[in-house]
Amino acid sequence: MTDVIRRRPRQxxxxxxxxxxxxTVSTALGTSPARASLSAGTLERVALxxxxxxxxxxxxxxxxxxxxTDLLGVYTFTDAFPVExxxxxxxxxxxxxxxxxxxxYDLLLFTGTSSSRGGEAVQKVRLxxxxxxxxxxxxxxxLQQLLDAxxxxxxxxRRTELGGRLSYVGADYVAGAAQVVDHLAGLxxxxxxxxxxxxxxxxxxxxxxxxxxxxxxAGLRGQVQRAYASSIDARALQSWRxxxxxxxxxxxxxxxxxxxxxxxxxxxxxxxxxxxMSLAVLGExxxxxxxxxxxxxxxxxxxxxxDAAALLVDLVTGRRTGTVQELLVPSLLVGETTGPPPPA
Amino acid sequence: MTDVIRRRPRQxxxxxxxxxxxxTVSTALGTSPARASLSAGTLERVALxxxxxxxxxxxxxxxxxxxxTDLLGVYTFTDAFPVExxxxxxxxxxxxxxxxxxxxYDLLLFTGTSSSRGGEAVQKVRLxxxxxxxxxxxxxxxLQQLLDAxxxxxxxxRRTELGGRLSYVGADYVAGAAQVVDHLAGLxxxxxxxxxxxxxxxxxxxxxxxxxxxxxxAGLRGQVQRAYASSIDARALQSWRxxxxxxxxxxxxxxxxxxxxxxxxxxxxxxxxxxxMSLAVLGExxxxxxxxxxxxxxxxxxxxxxDAAALLVDLVTGRRTGTVQELLVPSLLVGETTGPPPPA
DNA sequence: CTGAAAGCGCTTACAG
DNA sequence: CTGAAAGCGCTTACAG
Numbered sequence: 001m002t003d004v005i006r007r008r009p010r011q012x013x014x015x016x017x018x019x020x021x022x023x024t025v026s027t028a029l030g031t032s033p034a035r036a037s038l039s040a041g042t043l044e045r046v047a048l049x050x051x052x053x054x055x056x057x058x059x060x061x062x063x064x065x066x067x068x069t070d071l072l073g074v075y076t077f078t079d080a081f082p083v084e085x086x087x088x089x090x091x092x093x094x095x096x097x098x099x100x101x102x103x104x105y106d107l108l109l110f111t112g113t114s115s116s117r118g119g120e121a122v123q124k125v126r127l128x129x130x131x132x133x134x135x136x137x138x139x140x141x142x143l144q145q146l147l148d149a150x151x152x153x154x155x156x157x158r159r160t161e162l163g164g165r166l167s168y169v170g171a172d173y174v175a176g177a178a179q180v181v182d183h184l185a186g187l188x189x190x191x192x193x194x195x196x197x198x199x200x201x202x203x204x205x206x207x208x209x210x211x212x213x214x215x216x217x218a219g220l221r222g223q224v225q226r227a228y229a230s231s232i233d234a235r236a237l238q239s240w241r242x243x244x245x246x247x248x249x250x251x252x253x254x255x256x257x258x259x260x261x262x263x264x265x266x267x268x269x270x271x272x273x274x275x276x277m278s279l280a281v282l283g284e285x286x287x288x289x290x291x292x293x294x295x296x297x298x299x300x301x302x303x304x305x306x307d308a309a310a311l312l313v314d315l316v317t318g319r320r321t322g323t324v325q326e327l328l329v330p331s332l333l334v335g336e337t338t339g340p341p342p343p344a
Numbered sequence: 345m346t347d348v349i350r351r352r353p354r355q356x357x358x359x360x361x362x363x364x365x366x367x368t369v370s371t372a373l374g375t376s377p378a379r380a381s382l383s384a385g386t387l388e389r390v391a392l393x394x395x396x397x398x399x400x401x402x403x404x405x406x407x408x409x410x411x412x413t414d415l416l417g418v419y420t421f422t423d424a425f426p427v428e429x430x431x432x433x434x435x436x437x438x439x440x441x442x443x444x445x446x447x448x449y450d451l452l453l454f455t456g457t458s459s460s461r462g463g464e465a466v467q468k469v470r471l472x473x474x475x476x477x478x479x480x481x482x483x484x485x486x487l488q489q490l491l492d493a494x495x496x497x498x499x500x501x502r503r504t505e506l507g508g509r510l511s512y513v514g515a516d517y518v519a520g521a522a523q524v525v526d527h528l529a530g531l532x533x534x535x536x537x538x539x540x541x542x543x544x545x546x547x548x549x550x551x552x553x554x555x556x557x558x559x560x561x562a563g564l565r566g567q568v569q570r571a572y573a574s575s576i577d578a579r580a581l582q583s584w585r586x587x588x589x590x591x592x593x594x595x596x597x598x599x600x601x602x603x604x605x606x607x608x609x610x611x612x613x614x615x616x617x618x619x620x621m622s623l624a625v626l627g628e629x630x631x632x633x634x635x636x637x638x639x640x641x642x643x644x645x646x647x648x649x650x651d652a653a654a655l656l657v658d659l660v661t662g663r664r665t666g667t668v669q670e671l672l673v674p675s676l677l678v679g680e681t682t683g684p685p686p687p688a
Numbered sequence: 689c690t691g692a693a694a695g696c697g698c699t700t701a702c703a704g
Numbered sequence: 705c706t707g708a709a710a711g712c713g714c715t716t717a718c719a720g
Contacts, residue, residue, distance in 0.1 A: 008470065008493050010697055021707045026699060034700080037705060054489050056467035060407045061697035064712045069404075069471075071452070090434065101455035106468070108415070109453055111445035123400040124450070127407070127415075145398065149352045354713055365691045370715060378716080381689060405713030408696050 009053040018042075018049035025050070029057065063127075072096075072105045072312055073131030075122070089134050092156050095305020096132060103313045105129075122146070130316040132156060132308055138166075152315035156308045158327065160202055167315065169308040169326045173203055176297040176330035177210025177282045178217075180249060183295065183332060184278060185218040187340050189247040193240055194224045195232070195258060196251040207251055207282040229257035234269035237262075241277060246341035252283025252296065260288055274339035284333070293335035300328045353397040362386075362393035369394070373401065416440075416449045416656055417475030419466065433478050436500050439649020440476060447657045449473075466490075474660040476500060476652055482510075496659035500652045502671065504546055511659065513652040513670045517547055520641040520674035521554025521626045522561075524593060527639065527676060528622060529562040531684050533591040537584055538568045539576070539602060540595040551595055551626040573601035578613035581606070585621060590685035596627025596640065604632055618683035628677070637679035644672045 011025040018025065020042060027034045028046035035043075049055075063069040074096060076089060100107050108128045110121075122142035125131040130152030133143075138161045146153050147165060158170030184192060194211045196204055208224060215222035223245075240248065250258045259281050266273050273279050278295075285294035307326060314320040355369040362369065364386060371378045372390035379387075393399075407413045418440060420433060444451055452472045454465075466486035469475040474496030477487075482505045490497050491509060502514030528536060538555045540548055552568060559566035567589075571580075584592065594602045603625050610617050617623050622639075629638035651670060658664040 008495075012697085022697090023699080023708075024706060026697095027706090030699075032700075039705060042706080054467070056470060058408075058697050059468070059471040060404060060413065061712090062699080063404045064408050064714085065697075065699040067699095067712080071471075097453070097455055106455050107453040109441075109451040111441055111450050124403050127403045127413075145352075145400070356713085366713090367692075367715085368690060370713095371690090374715075376716075383689060386690080402713055405696090406715075408698085409713075409715040411696070411715090 009055045010058070011055070013053055014046060014049045014055050017053060018045040020046060029055075068129050068316075069127065070105050071108045071128040072100050072309060072316075073108045073110065073125040073128035075110045075125055075131055075133050077133075077135035077137040091301035092134060092305040092308075095302040095307075096156075096309045097305075098302075099306045099309030099313070103310065105309075105313065126151060130154070130312045132312055138162075152312055154308050154312040154315065154324075156304055158202065158206075158325070164325075165323050167311065167324045169304050169311060169328065171299040171304065172327035172329050173206035173282070174210035174213065175327075176299075176332075177207045177249075178214035179297055179330070179332040180280050180282060180295065181211060181214035181220070182218060183334065184247045184249070184280065184338060185214075185220055187278070187338060189220070189278060189341050191221045191244045192223075192247050192249055193245045194222065194249045194251075195227050195262065196224065197253050197258060198226050198228060204251055211249065211282070227258070229261040232258070232261035232265050234265050237265045237269045237271055237277075241271065245277070247278035247280065247338070249280045249282060252281050252285075256281070256285060256288055259285060259294065263288075263292065273337050276342055278338040278341070280335075280338055285335070292337065295335040295338040296333050297330040298333050299330050304328055352402075353399045354402070355399070357397055358390060358393045358399050361397065362389040364390060373399075412473055413471065414449050415452045415472040416444050416653060416660075417452045417454065417469040417472035419454045419469055419475055419477050421477075421479035421481040435645035436478060436649040436652075439646040439651075440500075440653045441649075442646075443650045443653030443657070447654065449653075449657065470495060474498070474656045476656055482506075496656055498652050498656040498659065498668075500648055502546065502550075502669070508669075509667050511655065511668045513648050513655060513672065515643040515648065516671035516673050517550035517626070518554035518557065519671075520643075521551045521593075522558035523641055523674070523676040524624050524626055524639065525555060525558035525564070526562060527678065528591045528593070528624065528682065529558075529564055531622070531682060533564070533622060533685050535565045535588045536567075536591050536593055537589045538566065538593045538595075539571050539606070540568060541597050541602060542570050542572060548595055555593065555626070571602070573605040576602070576605035576609050578609050581609045581613045581615055581621075585615065589621070591622035591624065591682070593624045593626060596625050596629075600625070600629060600632055603629055603638065607632075607636065617681050620686055622682040622685070624679075624682055629679070636681065639679040639682040640677050641674040642677050643674050648672055 011022045015022040015025045024038070024042065025046050028038055028043050029050060059069050097107065110124065122139055123145070133153065133155045134157070138159055140161055143153060143162060143166065147162070153167065155166055155168035157168060159166045159168050181192065192215060194208065196208055211222065211224070248262060250262055262279060266277065266279070271277050281294050281296040283296055284298055285292065285296055307328065311320070311324055311326065315324070355366045359366045359369045368382070368386065369390055372382055372387050373394060441451065454468065466483055467489070469490070477497065477499045482503055484505055487497060487506060487510065491506070497511065499510055499512035501512060503510045503512050525536065536559060538552065540552055555566065555568070592606060594606055606623060610621065610623070615621050625638050625640040627640055628642055629636065629640055651672065655664070655668055655670065659668070
């Protein structure tokens with residue numbers, strides 16, 4: 001009697017036991033159309049042999065031969081699991097996992113180290129059938145290579161790099177900004193000031209555009225001011241009031257320092273929020289201590305994750321092709337910092 | 345002139361351009377010892393050719409040939425990213441990612457669906473070089489197959505199944521229980537009651553053992569009572585007091601309903617905690633609304649994740665072999681529910 | 689110092 | 705209806 005096979009069984013082992021060829025095992029166990037033309041007996045014997053031996057296909061070999069692994073890559077440019085919750089990818093991951101599970105894919109999570117090993121590392125994502133990218137960073141050259149090779153890539157978050165050829169599922173900041181402005185208009189405000197940061201990020205421009213559109217649509221007076229957090233003080237606030245401004249809208253930024261500066265200035269100037277002046281942020285007021293419930297809008301993070309993964313699967317399977325860009329509408333968060341304007 | 349090569353370049357293309365064989369390209373571009381014996385000129389020409397063509401190795405092919413993926417599997421028996429934070433694997437994942445990143449591994453996350461597809465699905469983990477398992481469920485047959493094949497497996501959490509052959513990094517409940525008892529002894533308590541649930545989970549037995557050991561070591565009087573949450577009421581509490589018990593210790597369980605019942609009973613019986621009686625839990629008091637700061641102990645979850653991943657890597661690389669079991673000591677959490685015993 | 693060859697475990701035309 | 709063969713793009717002894 002021969003030794004028990006210790007190594008994991010391969011198709012050849014199953015074939016030997018079932019009395020068929022290795023290729024037949026492959027078709028019998030696979031899902032290709034050729035499977036239909038195998039006899040019931042063969043199918044049965046192969047299935048039995050496979051079960052007996054505990055055969056499991058080697059996904060790597062399968063991928064090499066068939067060019068598919070049923071794996072979705074997830075590439076983040078910082079730790080996927082940051083300890084600080086503030087800008088955690090967690091809600092995105094929840095959505096991504098849901099979609100992946102539903103569609104029968106597993107997740108290949110590239111860790112910080114491999115990511116930071118320089119540009120080449122990005123190519124590792126090819127182990128998966130397609131890859132999701134999270135984070136602000138866009139390694140254009142590397143992505144260009146992937147796109148050129150027809151490799152499916154989807155960003156979570158709107159990206160305008162690479163001549164707009166990147167697929168993404170992002171948040172509609174224009175719509176989010178409009179919701180906030182409409183909320184203020186509904187309360188009776190007519191003169192709004194928008195304070196944005198001094199950089200030119202895409203999201204910033206989008207928010208400003210949303211501000212202007214909604215202001216125009218609602219027939220309000222609006223003005224925009226670029227500011228550093230350090231330049232916002234009690235005097236500035238008072239001069240805005242004097243000029244008739246009843247609501248100040250600001251941009252969400254990294255540490256929300258613009259928002260923090262506005263709150264501090266209101267305190268210093270003895271301006272009651274929202275009785276004397278309303279305050280809103282185009283985004284979420286996270287990261288502040290203590291956390292005031294500031295009016296703003298929330299990104300549908302989990303839904304973005306779900307949609308991004310679903311889109312990636314469509315791209316992988318060829319159900320959709322080319323560049324697909326999708327924007328999800330944020331939801332208005334009415335906090336304690338907005339109310340009717342003071343009586344004139 | 346021939347057509348431009350549109351498909352991504354492979355080693356054969358680089359070889360042609362550099363005027364060497366494909367195998368030489370492999371060694372020149374790789375890290376094997378054989379590389380040292382290539383001439384400087386060859387190395388240079390290959391490097392140049394690779395750069396010119398934009399060659400990037402195919403990770404899949406490399407894996408198939410080299411029998412290693414630099415991937416660590418993570419298998420959970422529920423969603424890896426549950427929406428309810430209570431029994432979230434998040435802290436474990438943070439630790440796992442850290443270790444993996446530091447050691448140069450990426451993570452292969454098996455999603456709920458693939459996991460629930462029945463026993464066979466577990467075998468999919470073989471795509472990774474080794475696999476971490478999270479969750480109470482232990483699919484013995486499947487794991488047996490993996491172990492028999494010499495496949496490295498590490499559980500996060502102590503597991504006694506499979507005749508103790510499972511490697512794990514768990515929490516030392518015995519030590520945790522002892523910490524709580526010692527804390528009470530230090531406060532002056534001499535008569536303790538331990539209320540545990542009616543099931544026989546390993547963790548429950550460990551906690552009870554820790555209770556008894558610490559009670560004995562501190563020279564206290566102790567008693568253990570098994571109870572359903574529904575059987576704990578004001579009368580029970582009062583009879584315990586009458587018998588001289590000054591501190592009640594309970595087990596952490598799924599919904600912490602034992603703890604909740606004790607808190608409710610104290611309220612009903614008009615027993616002030618901790619003035620009249622101290623209360624502690626062998627674990628964390630999560631899941632209760634409102635959340636009282638109950639004395640207990642916290643598992644070092646992130647550290648468990650880190651250690652588990654590091655252990656798995658050791659098993660994968662052969663630095664350690666066989667079954668390795670490691671227990672991490674929890675840290676005492678002193679809450680508002682314990683104090684000195686009432687004057688006698 | 690380098691090349692020819694085998695092989696990793698599959699899939700997929702193709703021949704019969 | 706099934707098998708023989710080629711090939712996916714690499715790594716790794718081994719021969720020279």
